[in-house]
Amino acid sequence: MASTIRPATAADVPQILIFIRALAAYEREPDAVTATAEDLLRHGFGPTPFYFCLIAEHDGTPAGFAFYFFNYSTWVGRPGLYLEDLFVHPEFRGLGIGKALLQRVAAIAVENGCPRLQWEVLDWNTPAIDFYSAMGAEFLDSWRNVRVSGDALHRLAGASSDKPGAAQ
């Protein structure tokens, strides 16, 4: 019984989408995923990828994934690594696969000179919070996450041509 971790290839896109949907269901948003395999293929495996992905396998069966990209720290002046998704299929939990994925992502951050590895966790996800704490993570609870999307984003964007105030 052996687990391995490898970078995803274009052939893994259908499996990546299965993992994304399973994670969304775990996060109580089973209908939130509108991404298609075509989207993931185009954005992850073209000339300028928007994301990177690791696949964990257990005895050759896909067991989990880590989905990440680079952000940027203006304070440190370095790219940082942002972990968008980390997921291990329920039947493969307790084998150290989640820890091994997180460690591999941390190693990729260090190899790329990133001073930070960041991600988000839902406040009710106590098992994950405990796991991350044990891995040496800190929680930046004074920072609130803000989002504009949908109609509000288009209203905000459309207003830019109105030149409000003195600004053009």
Place this chain on the structure above:
Amino acid sequence: MASTIRPATAADVPQILIFIRALAAYEREPDAVTATAEDLLRHGFGPTPFYFCLIAEHDGTPAGFAFYFFNYSTWVGRPGLYLEDLFVHPEFRGLGIGKALLQRVAAIAVENGCPRLQWEVLDWNTPAIDFYSAMGAEFLDSWRNVRVSGDALHRLAGASSDKPGAAQ
């Protein structure tokens, strides 16, 4: 008295660093900025930029900036726009420049097919929170921000070669 917004060029890097330092001081972390002009030049104006920047000017004087990059939504299957820094120098506040910068960033998000514009705000920064609310923003307060950095990151990365559990 007219304000304008334009994309930053390599020649703006010293001014970008001034804005970054001023924002860190406002965020009560005046000593947190270790980034250098060389860092910002290399990462923002090379063949594969890690970030993008807008400069707002008022009567030709630098008045504020917006510093952003692209992230990725696995749920929507699209790049999103992440606003790392938004800052208007105190002497230029009240002229609509912050709003105009945010609107321009929203327009860039829409032009790039991004379903979301996201950023963070400190929980004590009530003026900013009120401003963002008025712009149609929502606050994702059930998500906690997690970070591993410094020694903890290197420990986590180094452990990846130990093959803990069954995972390699």
